[in-house]
Amino acid sequence: MTDIRALGIDVGSTTVKIVGVDAAGNLAWHLLEPAEPRVEDQVTRLLDIADREKSSDAKIPLVATGYGRGLVLQATRRVTEITCHARGVYRELRHGGTLVDIGGQDSKVIAIDPQGDVLDFAMNDKCAAGTGRFIENTARRMHVPLEQMGPVALATTAEVLISSTCTVFAESEVISLVAHGAAVEAILRGLHRSLIKRIVAMIRTVGLVSPLMLSGGVAQNPAIRKMLEEETGAPVILPQHPQLMGAYGAALMGL
Amino acid sequence: MSTLALPRRSEIIRAHQAHGGRIAAVLPIHYPRALLRAFDILPVEVWGPPRIDPSPGAAHLQPYVCSLVRNALAFLLAGELDVADVVIVPHTCDSLQGFASILVDFIQPKQPVLPIYLPRGNRPSDLEFLANEFRALYRALAAITHCTPADAELLASNAREEHADDLLAELHRRRNELAMTQLELYRLIRSREYLPAEMFIEIVGATLHGYSAQGDHPGSPRQNVPIILSGIVPEPMVIFDALAEMRAVVIADDLASCGRRLYPRGTSADPFVRMAERILNAPPDSTRGGAIPERLEHLARLVATTNAKGIVFYDVKFCEPELFYLPTLRQGLQARHIPSTVIEFDLNDAFSQQARTRVEAFIEMLG
Numbered sequence A: 001m002t003d004i005r006a007l008g009i010d011v012g013s014t015t016v017k018i019v020g021v022d023a024a025g026n027l028a029w030h031l032l033e034p035a036e037p038r039v040e041d042q043v044t045r046l047l048d049i050a051d052r053e054k055s056s057d058a059k060i061p062l063v064a065t066g067y068g069r070g071l072v073l074q075a076t077r078r079v080t081e082i083t084c085h086a087r088g089v090y091r092e093l094r095h096g097g098t099l100v101d102i103g104g105q106d107s108k109v110i111a112i113d114p115q116g117d118v119l120d121f122a123m124n125d126k127c128a129a130g131t132g133r134f135i136e137n138t139a140r141r142m143h144v145p146l147e148q149m150g151p152v153a154l155a156t157t158a159e160v161l162i163s164s165t166c167t168v169f170a171e172s173e174v175i176s177l178v179a180h181g182a183a184v185e186a187i188l189r190g191l192h193r194s195l196i197k198r199i200v201a202m203i204r205t206v207g208l209v210s211p212l213m214l215s216g217g218v219a220q221n222p223a224i225r226k227m228l229e230e231e232t233g234a235p236v237i238l239p240q241h242p243q244l245m246g247a248y249g250a251a252l253m254g255l
Numbered sequence B: 001m002s003t004l005a006l007p008r009r010s011e012i013i014r015a016h017q018a019h020g021g022r023i024a025a026v027l028p029i030h031y032p033r034a035l036l037r038a039f040d041i042l043p044v045e046v047w048g049p050p051r052i053d054p055s056p057g058a059a060h061l062q063p064y065v066c067s068l069v070r071n072a073l074a075f076l077l078a079g080e081l082d083v084a085d086v087v088i089v090p091h092t093c094d095s096l097q098g099f100a101s102i103l104v105d106f107i108q109p110k111q112p113v114l115p116i117y118l119p120r121g122n123r124p125s126d127l128e129f130l131a132n133e134f135r136a137l138y139r140a141l142a143a144i145t146h147c148t149p150a151d152a153e154l155l156a157s158n159a160r161e162e163h164a165d166d167l168l169a170e171l172h173r174r175r176n177e178l179a180m181t182q183l184e185l186y187r188l189i190r191s192r193e194y195l196p197a198e199m200f201i202e203i204v205g206a207t208l209h210g211y212s213a214q215g216d217h218p219g220s221p222r223q224n225v226p227i228i229l230s231g232i233v234p235e236p237m238v239i240f241d242a243l244a245e246m247r248a249v250v251i252a253d254d255l256a257s258c259g260r261r262l263y264p265r266g267t268s269a270d271p272f273v274r275m276a277e278r279i280l281n282a283p284p285d286s287t288r289g290g291a292i293p294e295r296l297e298h299l300a301r302l303v304a305t306t307n308a309k310g311i312v313f314y315d316v317k318f319c320e321p322e323l324f325y326l327p328t329l330r331q332g333l334q335a336r337h338i339p340s341t342v343i344e345f346d347l348n349d350a351f352s353q354q355a356r357t358r359v360e361a362f363i364e365m366l367g
């Protein structure tokens, strides 16, 4: 049993996250699952679990965010993931800066002022090449477990240039590189670089204010963090649960 | 009266033809309505249209030509413009100029295709050039219709259009007093694309007269985040309902199809010069070569006078005149602390979840 005063649910394209916060806004409870095709059923099930978890029977606010926020019929409020990620990260790290959120289906760069308000943002929601999907697709193609993609890329200093700017073409380019005998590690390093260069272009449109902060599932990939630091020269800071920041921010908005 | 009861394009076209009038299919954006009406030709504008099968048009065009031109060509090839006696193509951009060339050189539709070249500036020589373009258009229309309206008839037609445009400007200005949704308001504004001026005057006059009471109502900026909508054309129109759901209100617009066509009255006694004056003195427009500082000033003034909190640039993908200058324009706005965001759309797209998230996040940021 946990003291939960508000819930936030982040319905993303690859995962669904639910977070409960206590009266002080601390992250008190959470669950993370792969997204199921029947989102409404999954949300109902997760809410039942949350209901059993909370210590009181009182009805509490539920704020929905993420790509599928409109499908959370039980939500008392719906807020975009941009506002929620900014809120969650600011509450945990307690400072402004530039937040990079690389999700499964889109990526965002959010400028947060010293008071925690969103100043500006840029989004890549049109092309998979700047998102987690880019890495996922290649992981599948190369038969490298997703969580190993970053470590494998960092295991070498050699790097192959991936010139295609589109996920589909990059996949064929990777296959052709393998066929020509390029080392997997160097290919993966080049692939990460290509993604990071896209993210850096977005950072430039918003304007980099140090520190850089990372949220979203891809933040757990160590190559992303390292290369972002290399490309920008700015330190990169991660919250404790980068993947939960959207749901956490949503829950905070319910308080 | 409810704007939802607006007559449909097809009804207006049929009614105009029934009394012997002709129809002109007019591509965007600026053209002399008064000149066409003096020949009893009703201009009916073709902004795409949205959500049609674009493939017949796409076969003739490069993939980087905007969806407005692609759809217009598909529409014409499907025979949907057969109702028109003449097709008028203003030289708004390279894509539309290419469209006119394809029609004239290859497709050769059954109707005459008349281009209008627009100058890229507002100097005395530009005025003279545009007036001469309209004189040439007069001669072409005279050859088609065998009519030669006198100057007095041209000026009378001009006066009617000026009256309609005065009311259009009043509709824009008094939008917050009207008990109608944003979608209804923009349907009414956009009815200028096909309604004869006299009918527009009647409908808008009654609307402005009927809803002059002050108070809280669906469009009130007091409860919502006021924004300015910029771009070419607000399609799909559900964007206005989506904005209302996000608690945002379009307090003014800089849309080429709407606010950039608030033509002021002309002053010249020469009807052609007067028509040209009206277009050249309209709000700055990228498609007429409006310089960035001039557009920046205009947008900043709109923001200041309406207390708008930000600008949404809602642009057609591959719209070269709009997108080319956008980065510099936005930099200028940023320097003046005016937040802005850009959404690109294709005329055949629904209002996507991604576009909705962008706009909604922007509204949350402003709110």
Ligand code: SF4
Pocket (backbone or CB within 6 Å): B028, B066, B067, B068, B069, B092, B093, B094, B095, B096, B232, B287, B316, B318, B319, B320, B321, B322
């Ligand atoms: S949308 Fe832009 S590129 Fe297309 S016709 Fe209009 S002005 Fe030209």
